[in-house]
Amino acid sequence: MIKKVFIFLIITSLYFNLIAQVPGGSINGNFQIIGQTYKDDTLINASKVPEYLRLNSYANVYYRNKNFTAGIRYEGYLNTLKGYNPKNDGFGISYYFLEYQNKKFDFTFGNFYEQFGNGLILRTYEDKNIGYDNAINGVDIKFYPVKGIYLKGIIGRERLSFSKNTYGYSHTVFKGLVRGMDIEISPNELINKNISTNWLLGFGMVSKYQPQQQEYITVNDTTLKLGLPNNVSAFSARINFGYKDVSFSTEYAYKIPDPSADNGYIYRPGHAVFSNITYARKGLGILFSTIFIDNFSFRADRNAALNDLNINYIPDITRNHTYSFAAMYPYVSQNISEAGIAIEITKKFLRHTFLGGKYGTNLSVNYSRMHDLYKIPIKADIPIGAKGTYGYFIDTRKLGALLYQDFNIQVDKKVSKHFKFIFLYQNLFFNYAVLRGKPGHQNVYANTVALDMTYKFNYKHSLRTELQTLQSKQDMGSWVMGLIEYTIAPHWFFTLSDEYNYSNPSSNEAHYYNGAFGYKFNSTRIQLGYGRQREGIICIGGVCREVPAANGFNFVISSTF
């Protein structure tokens, strides 16, 4: 017995010795574990789960040695938290890659994330908070022939889900075939002159291959087969231009006809334009953005829906709110039809001025408005978007239905060494029927006010309170909320909050109470909470995840090493 233990110890010690002594190499990574218990709570429409507790977890480990990097990710869904893709139940290695880089080249084999320009034709990324991951499994090559020219080439299959096999281990399911090239040129670096204007040009192309798809339509009692392209390409050109305090950027993208479940199998090509103008000098920033999206869903599988197999990304120009009531009705990017503008002005009133006071005052004003496109039939007797036709024409002089409008003002002010506050006012219009896909649902008009105050007793102890109200006559009606948070830097926080839905036209009044505390040490954080989770959606960059109502304990453990 002792002998066995002895051998075991020797082996383990050798093992640790090996890890520690890899010459020149380094290891880093992170992990996160999120758990939640569920119980029945009919008032808020929450229900229990048979296993009581559910848990999402992952761990990334990267090893670097000179020009090589290798990475691996473990994911475990035991079982998947409500609101995430339940197809993920299981555990296993979901992601791995090997990368070699030097001054001129960068090769990645395995899983990778890549983006061309603003992502209008290609963006693969992951965001665990919204359960989004469309990594490509294949080869990613970057080549920098001279300073100022950046070339990228990719090929691979796209991540769809993480599914259990018959042995209980999960594996990543990849689908489709995506190919792409991108070139970025920086004339300033290339010509190597100190030109006062700053330029950047880019061109990209992405193509997907999906053979043997069959789709039928019936015309005058005859069934006809649609001719579907096996290869679909998209192209984009972009330019950035900066001169002194002003900068301008625009990207235009085009996609050949791509009949799909998203667009109802029409043969209209796709167009997308995304432009920004900014003016920025010390103490003042102005941003003006516009977006125009016409039939620009681009997926590795033309029958895919929801967040599955997106190749591209439609930037959302509306403000991403963080105060819970201001974020209750977030905009959802419409990859088939949207046009909008956004303006944001950020201003700092300097110290020792009338509006600035002793510490200065920050003010930001933001406005955004999104519309549907104005569609006209291709022929009087063919309905808009009829399957197998060109679909429709767009009248660019007119606007379609209003989808979303948000006007908000925020003031950040430090009053004294001890006291500071943030004030937010928001006026919102939300086209519920279109944005949440519930035809017939009434539009939501809402006014929200949030006041966030922090009192700092000394460098360690501080107390934060948050008061909010949302006033609306539609959907769930009006709300008030209060939050108290006590922090002891740098390790502890304790928080109590209650959101009270006091006038709900269609349901009883409900309190959504929550309590939580957390401890962090360097980059490791643990948090434990108990309470009610409000039903809704969370969105990051216009990509959204439905959050079901829940009642129970929740915990988060995360660390970076």
Next chain:
Amino acid sequence: MRKIVFLFALIALVAIYGYGQTTESKTSSIPAIEIKDIEGNPFNTSEILNNNGHPVIIDFWATWCKPCIKELMAIDDVYEDWQEETGVVLYAVSIDDARSMNRVAPFVKGKGWNYKILLDPNGDFKRAMGVVDIPHTFVLDADGNIVLQHTAYNEGDEEEIYNKLIEITQKKQQK
């Protein structure tokens, strides 16, 4: 006899393991990732280490992240003093994606921040540094070793960073 061998093995294991721990914590440095500067020009993250032997702070943030902005505003109040005393440079790496990437420059200027701003729109640098959630702050000493990192922001966390910067600077002066 066996017991002695066993004990010896145990001691050896602990010693080797301990050694492993100390070397491991020293090997961290900054991966070379191609991202963008605030004007949208390519920037290689290995350049971050060039601060003439002074400490460096890397702070991952986004324009939509409340605690991140609170932290950067708190540091902004004292940043000038920190720079004078320690020569520190703060790189504020925005993970805003294409949707809000264009907000960054007017936002930063509008706030009057003097940080070096980098754009990591697809999270390449964030992933390579193992960042889970933002804000996430790294403090690097003059040799590029990560000597402090913290995640989330509690009011007053900047004191911890300041103490570390002073410690680094004093150590360097003693050398």
